[in-house]
Amino acid sequence: MSREVRIMVLTGNGINCEMETAHACRLAGADRVDVVYLWDLCSGKAALAGYGMLCLPGGFLDGDDLGSARASAIRIRHTRLPGGGRLFDEFKAFAAGGGLVLGICNGFQLMVKLGLLPAVDGAVGAQQVTLTLNDSGRFEDRWVTLKADPLSPCVFTRGLDRLELPVRHGEGKLVPADDVTERVLMGRHLAPLCYADPATGEPTGKYPENPNGSPHGIAALTDSSGRLFGLMPHPEAFWHRTNHPRWTRTELPEEGQGLTIFRNAVDFVRADG
Numbered sequence: 086m087s088r089e090v091r092i093m094v095l096t097g098n099g100i101n102c103e104m105e106t107a108h109a110c111r112l113a114g115a116d117r118v119d120v121v122y123l124w125d126l127c128s129g130k131a132a133l134a135g136y137g138m139l140c141l142p143g144g145f146l147d148g149d150d151l152g153s154a155r156a157s158a159i160r161i162r163h164t165r166l167p168g169g170g171r172l173f174d175e176f177k178a179f180a181a182g183g184g185l186v187l188g189i190c191n192g193f194q195l196m197v198k199l200g201l202l203p204a205v206d207g208a209v210g211a212q213q214v215t216l217t218l219n220d221s222g223r224f225e226d227r228w229v230t231l232k233a234d235p236l237s238p239c240v241f242t243r244g245l246d247r248l249e250l251p252v253r254h255g256e257g258k259l260v261p262a263d264d265v266t267e268r269v270l271m272g273r274h275l276a277p278l279c280y281a282d283p284a285t286g287e288p289t290g291k292y293p294e295n296p297n298g299s300p301h302g303i304a305a306l307t308d309s310s311g312r313l314f315g316l317m318p319h320p321e322a323f324w325h326r327t328n329h330p331r332w333t334r335t336e337l338p339e340e341g342q343g344l345t346i347f348r349n350a351v352d353f354v355r356a357d358g
Contacts, residue, residue, distance in 0.1 A: 141192025193315030220298030238311030
């Protein structure tokens with residue numbers, strides 16, 4: 086029997102893509118999508134129990150004080166719930182219990198600073214990578230070509246090969262810790278999407294095709310289960326062909342490529358029931 090798909094989309098404290106993200110979830114076939122304020126989670130008024138997926142949208146959490154998403158990562162790690170447990174324990178239990186987590190841009194930054202990604206060797210909660218200032222030294226707002234790794238366990242990128250999505254970030258360069266190198270991430274197929282040269286389709290470190298200087302063009306990470314996924318590009322910004330900057334000059338399918346990421350997640354949650 087198929088499962089009802091309920092998705093929580095987080096908002097508040099500077100998140101500013103929650104409505105687009107919720108809309109993409111609905112278009113992808115979710116049965117119920119709730120936009121929930123971060124402070125309702127912190128106060129215990131809302132909880133992750135009963136949801137199949139948590140979306141952490143793009144934005145500028147806490148004004149990027151202390152670095153992108155750092156302040157909110159500290160808040161989530163240390164907030165005590167009315168019942169006595171920590172909010173971060175609820176996040177970890179949700180992920181361990183089979184829930185999907187999608188972090189987009191600022192949400193991706195939050196996931197890596199919480200240690201939800203890449204969680205190499207099961208080290209959930211230990212920060213193993215960071216996302217820091219773009220090599221260009223400026224905010225990058227452009228469309229990019231991405232290449233998917235067909236061997237990645239990532240639920241969200243199944244069936245994808247090449248796609249185009251917009252980026253809009255100032256801190257998107259991936260820097261791994263000394264013991265979790267980009268070679269480890271690539272070798273274990275934990276980088277499901279890489280920035281690619283549109284002419285060859287191959288991952289690239291060249292600017293502006295690679296907008297931030299991430300090694301091997303890494304644009305996204307997943308954990309070994311494939312259920313936790315974060316990416317710097319914005320799939321919620323390409324759900325229809327008219328979102329594309331060349332939609333009047335290029336033959337494009339009616340459905341934008343970004344919606345496939347949400348549809349894969351919804352289909353997984355529904356089938357998992």
